[in-house]
Amino acid sequence: MKIGLFTDLHYKKDPEENRRFTALAPVRLKEAMEAFRKEKIDVAVCLGDIVDKAETHEEELSCWQEILAIVKEYPFPCYFIPGNHDYEVMIGDEFCKTTGMPAYPFFVDVCDRRLLFLDACYRYSGKRYDEEGMVWTETMLPPEQIDFLKKNLVESDNPCVLFTHQNLDKFLPKDYRIKKCAQLRRLLKKSGKVKYAFSGHFHDGDDHEIGGVRYVTVPSMTDTSANNYMIMEV
Numbered sequence: 001m002k003i004g005l006f007t008d009l010h011y012k013k014d015p016e017e018n019r020r021f022t023a024l025a026p027v028r029l030k031e032a033m034e035a036f037r038k039e040k041i042d043v044a045v046c047l048g049d050i051v052d053k054a055e056t057h058e059e060e061l062s063c064w065q066e067i068l069a070i071v072k073e074y075p076f077p078c079y080f081i082p083g084n085h086d087y088e089v090m091i092g093d094e095f096c097k098t099t100g101m102p103a104y105p106f107f108v109d110v111c112d113r114r115l116l117f118l119d120a121c122y123r124y125s126g127k128r129y130d131e132e133g134m135v136w137t138e139t140m141l142p143p144e145q146i147d148f149l150k151k152n153l154v155e156s157d158n159p160c161v162l163f164t165h166q167n168l169d170k171f172l173p174k175d176y177r178i179k180k181c182a183q184l185r186r187l188l189k190k191s192g193k194v195k196y197a198f199s200g201h202f203h204d205g206d207d208h209e210i211g212g213v214r215y216v217t218v219p220s221m222t223d224t225s226a227n228n229y230m231i232m233e234v
């Protein structure tokens, strides 16, 4: 199956001087979606950090709606996972309500693949960022989500693809990585069912194969003068 991936748009209409590309998020997203349509992708996935904090919540919501409106123009489904910045903007079930996603974690079976969507926006206390404040260097999967992952890796008859905003790749700086990611990587390896794990968060992007699993970090769409998105056959 073909997946179109994009992440870390950090959309803000009036960004600071050194982050001016973030204002181009809608234009770049349209460009990506057109490429996805041309390449006949099966699903699109947004790996989080859709909008940045703005002066008012109205402004944040209008940025958010602008992005969602673009996504809805296209015939293929688009799945979202929240990034750390999304929980600075959206609280409680606002993220799920506006994107139309079920509560995390969840899975979908499509084209003989099981897509697993997890949310690692949790403080080490076990509380989600919107409850206790966002500290980007603290990221973990609560035990329920690890159980969900284990259960799906056992039960799925299909190969699995994993999506998290934060990173599992051991070659990335520690601050970006999900707590106890070595254990999580072992879990994926042991299952033998996961070939791809996609993340965003680390804006430069990266790509490493570790223990038979390819950990792909999709680069931010708006960090540089070039647009960034990805189409992957998984």
Ligand SMILES: [Fe+2]
Binding pocket: 049, 083, 084, 085, 165, 200, 201, 202
């Ligand atoms: Fe992030």
